[in-house]
Amino acid sequence: MGVSLSDLLLLVTSVCWLVLPLLAAFDRRDTNRVLWPWLEAGGALALLAFACCGPREMVAPHPFALGLVPIAFHLDALAAWFLAIIALITLAVAPSLHGYMESFRERIDMRGFWICASLLPASMASVVLAANAQTFLVAWEIMSLSSFVLVVSDHASRSTRTAGAVYLGATRVGTGCVAGAFIWLYELTGKWSFDSWHVAGTAAVGPALLLLIGLGVKAGMWPFHLWLPLAHPAAPSPVSATMSGLMVKVALYAMIRFFLWPGHVVTPVIGHLLLALGAISAFWGVLFALLQHDLKRLLAYSTVENVGLIIMGIGLAVICRTQPSPHSSLLSAVGAVALGAALLHVWNHAFFKSLLFIGAGSVDHGAGTRDLDRLGGLARPMPVTFACFLLGSAAICALPPLNGFASEWLLYQSFFRFGCLSSTPLFRFLALGTIGWIALVGALALSCFVKVTGITFLGQPRSSAVGAAHESPRGMLVSQGVLALGCVVLGVGAPFVLELLRPLTGPSLRAAFTLPIPTLVFTLLLGLAVGALALLRPVRSYVTWECGFGPLNARMQTTAASFAQPVARLFGSLYRYVVDTRVEGRHRRHFPEAVTVQPAVRSILASRLYLPVLASIDRLARRLVRLQGGSIHVYLLTMFLTLWILVLIGRFF
Amino acid sequence: MTALALYLANIVVLPLLLIGLIRKGKARLLNRAGPPLFGPFYDLWRLLRKEEVVSETTTLVFRAAPLVNLAAVLAVALMVPWAGAASPLRGDLFLAIYLLALGRFAVGLAALDAGSAFGGLGASRESTVSIQAEPAMVCAFVALAARAHSSSFQAMFAASPADGLGLVLVPLVLVALWLATMAELARMPVDDPTTHLELTMIHETLFLENSGPNLALTEFTVALKSVVLLGLCAQVARMPWAGLPPWTGEPLTLALIGLAALVVVVTESTAVKMRWRRLPNFLSFALVAALLACLLVALKG
Incomplete structure (x- = not known):
């Protein structure tokens, strides 16, 4: 039994990512060594090479098992695609870790940080590779718990502790639903291994719904997304980049694997649900992103939007697969395009969202604040961060010829083809209407990112602290540069990337990509050259036009709230948009002394659904606490009643 | 060769001629001599x-933005199948x-x-207008594209509307496109291009800081965008006459763009600018x- 290259690569990855925590845990002298990110990057590189090896099965030898079930891993085309992106993003984010955490080494327990920072990618890779239910669940739990520890790294702050508690509660619900679905599927099929699960029809609806809820919580799908805007801003920025770029994708990987390819639990109901919930997530996410003034919270809501778009693609692919129709071969081509759009967007979103989060961390590090109302004018002191953030914003707004446009174009094309080829008029109309919906989401995203980039980096600084900003450490700049380059390469080289998806979608995906990318790039460069000719003359520098009233101060610029106000008022009924204006002064009607304008936004989901449910659970729990009063009579009575009920259940069921 | 020359004329000469025509038309309607054509x-x-x-x-963004805008609108102009x-x-x-x-x-x-x-x-208002106008424009084009089973402009406008569906479809799409175009180009009744009050401007506040060659590029790009969008409306309006010989294509397109300019002239001279808050009502028709x-x-x- 020889040792093949892929075995060796797996060994290197395991050593780098699993030995590192042990080294970091016992290191007393220097808690932020430069070695740890190098080990993490090395492990990521080995994992990338491993993903390029062919499909294979790996089962752990006999003594290592989870109960009666062996620890089994399985690398196929879908797992390889997701492993590759996990490796690439971990590789790109690693340089920024040392420089960013340098400023936190007194406040955070760095040993715990390094342990979990390498357990997180290792557990994500294990989830993607898992071949049976137990392996999946164990790796899933390690992923949830290590990311929880990373989220509450800076636990001195109260808001971080609240975010951690909400995140932990959400992961419990999610894991509970996924475990329940797995147990249900075991009852249906009698086996724990994924390959033997082929459930379709009405029997599949129950487990599929449970899986949808469990995976939807982790992916940040509406209405389970409330933990995302709390947890991602609370974590350190490289961790937010990993969580937003990779962890939600692992949940999407599980969705694709179970519902679509190879499809263990296939029903048409799930396709329609995914499409509807994905559409609402996309709209809800970008709308709330527009209303935020905290840079990282805004990016977290934008993750909800992009996850919604990916889920729409997956939903359409499931519908195409499960719809019985006379044009089933044509529809399977449409399904392939939809799946290709979703998979490509997984890669693209990982790249530009990680770039934006590290940029936000860079801004936080250089300017000392994340609040849009205090930032401004950072383009001069932080030029590299600005250039990379600008590229990331252009990519996330799906502007040609960057990578976001390629996947969004494919998504549009899949809905368009479905609208032409489906045999039901209602589905055709809904598909055409969905194209308009995606256009609305795109326009909202454009508005959001013009606001973010413009207010953070352009204009004058809105607070004096920001005026003394400085550029970030070199590691963060390297991370951002690599990710920005990746965005450009994935955009211009989109046809080549689609070739890589051939094992998953067949030849119809590459054939569907009819954009003339080289001609487009040439035309854009030609237009830039023609325009540049006109601007060759020297310029004179002067102040911004102030109507002759004297110098403008930074307070006169647009704020985040005022930029978003027209759109906020447009959709105001969805979240109770209220602008509270107070004027102060003794003769305030004619001579106001102070004016305070406070816009307020309240999420109906949180206030009408989650908070009442949590409050009633709390009340129930307080009543049940009386059972633990210390009276031995009550304990004995409880034990006797439980035994009696169990005997009755065993007797009659 | 003549096709290429006509194409270049459409892109380079027609935008400025169109703006001159609209200005002259507005002046003549008010019985003034007006600026030269x-x-x-x-x-x-x-x-x-x-x-x-x-x-x-400002940073490099200010100097580079008109270039990017021109390149993007030029690329769209090169995509429109003229006649x-x-x-x-x-x-x-x-x-x-x-x-x-x-x-x-x-x-x-x-x-x-x-x-x-x-x-x-200006940036905030321009984004808000596009949020409301873009879904309408995309849905209108998608209706035509779904009929032709292809999303390329060439195929969309080549599908002849000989049947009843086409004759009902073209006016609906034209209404949607026209209203969305008026909003995108910041024309009346959405925005008055000749206003001097900054608080009422949508489009013009974006260019208050531009001067010299920067302003020249920007004005040309705005004119080119008008020609592109009005040209697309003209191509849609030309669809019922797709059966005519090909040499009539260009004159018919120019005539339709001239008609569109006339409608713009009359609207700008007679209509009142809408309240900003009533814009969703206006674009909901589209x-x-x-x-x-x-x-x-x-x-x-």
Whole structure:
């Protein structure tokens, strides 16, 4: 039994990512060594090479098992695609870790940080590779718990502790639903291994719904997304980049694997649900992103939007697969395009969202604040961060010829083809209407990112602290540069990337990509050259036009709230948009002394659904606490009643 | 050869001629002599020779944004099939919409770059208008594309509407496109291009800081965008006459663009600018018309 290259690569990855925590845990002298990110990057590189090896099965030898079930891993085309992106993003984010955490080494327990920072990618890779239910669940739990520890790294702050508690509660619900679905599927099929699960029809609806809820919580799908805007801003920025770029994708990987390819639990109901919930997530996410003034919270809501778009693609692919129709071969081509759009967007979103989060961390590090109302004018002191953030914003707004446009174009094309080829008029109309919906989401995203980039980096600084900003450490700049380059390469080289998806979608995906990318790039460069000719003359520098009233101060610029106000008022009924204006002064009607304008936004989901449910659970729990009063009579009575009920259940069921 | 010459004339000469025509038309309607017909050409030449003044607060974005805007709108102009001739750039409608979005992104950032109150106001309002106008425009084009089973402009306009569906579809799509175009180009009743009150401006506040060659490029890009969008409306309006011989294509397109300019002239001289808050009501007509068009195409199959 020889040792093949892929075995060796797996060994290197395991050593780098699993030995590192042990080294970091016992290191007393220097808690932020430069070695740890190098080990993490090395492990990521080995994992990338491993993903390029062919499909294979790996089962752990006999003594290592989870109960009666062996620890089994399985690398196929879908797992390889997701492993590759996990490796690439971990590789790109690693340089920024040392420089960013340098400023936190007194406040955070760095040993715990390094342990979990390498357990997180290792557990994500294990989830993607898992071949049976137990392996999946164990790796899933390690992923949830290590990311929880990373989220509450800076636990001195109260808001971080609240975010951690909400995140932990959400992961419990999610894991509970996924475990329940797995147990249900075991009852249906009698086996724990994924390959033997082929459930379709009405029997599949129950487990599929449970899986949808469990995976939807982790992916940040509406209405389970409330933990995302709390947890991602609370974590350190490289961790937010990993969580937003990779962890939600692992949940999407599980969705694709179970519902679509190879499809263990296939029903048409799930396709329609995914499409509807994905559409609402996309709209809800970008709308709330527009209303935020905290840079990282805004990016977290934008993750909800992009996850919604990916889920729409997956939903359409499931519908195409499960719809019985006379044009089933044509529809399977449409399904392939939809799946290709979703998979490509997984890669693209990982790249530009990680770039934006590290940029936000860079801004936080250089300017000392994340609040849009205090930032401004950072383009001069932080030029590299600005250039990379600008590229990331252009990519996330799906502007040609960057990578976001390629996947969004494919998504549009899949809905368009479905609208032409489906045999039901209602589905055709809904598909055409969905194209308009995606256009609305795109326009909202454009508005959001013009606001973010413009207010953070352009204009004058809105607070004096920001005026003394400085550029970030070199590691963060390297991370951002690599990710920005990746965005450009994935955009211009989109046809080549689609070739890589051939094992998953067949030849119809590459054939569907009819954009003339080289001609487009040439035309854009030609237009830039023609325009540049006109601007060759020297310029004179002067102040911004102030109507002759004297110098403008930074307070006169647009704020985040005022930029978003027209759109906020447009959709105001969805979240109770209220602008509270107070004027102060003794003769305030004619001579106001102070004016305070406070816009307020309240999420109906949180206030009408989650908070009442949590409050009633709390009340129930307080009543049940009386059972633990210390009276031995009550304990004995409880034990006797439980035994009696169990005997009755065993007797009659 | 003549096709190429006509194409270049459409892109280079027609935009400025159109703006001159609209200005002259508005003046004549008010019984004034008005600026010369070729005024925009003189304006462009004059601006290109002037010195540019750049604000100290701005960065490279301010100087680069008009280039990006021009490149994006030029790419869209090269995608529009003028009068049936093949376009040099074979794109489709989604590429065109997102190229216009690229231009809007660049212009919005340049407006925020100067650090003045007007720039942010203009960028915010321009984004809000596009949020409401884009779904209508996309749905209108998608209805035509679904009928032709292809999203490229060439195929969309070549599908002849000989049947009843086409004759009902074209007016609906035209209504949706016209209203969305008036909003995108910031024409009346959405925005008055000749206003001097900054608080009422949507489009003009974006360019308050531009001067000299920068302003020349920007004005040319705005004119080119008008020609592109009005040209697309003209191509839609030309669809019932697709059976005519090909040499009538260009004159018919020019005539329809002239008709569109006349409608713009009359609207700008007689209509009152809407209250900003009533813009959703106005654009909802466009969205409903576009969705009705999609419904008709979906029902027909």
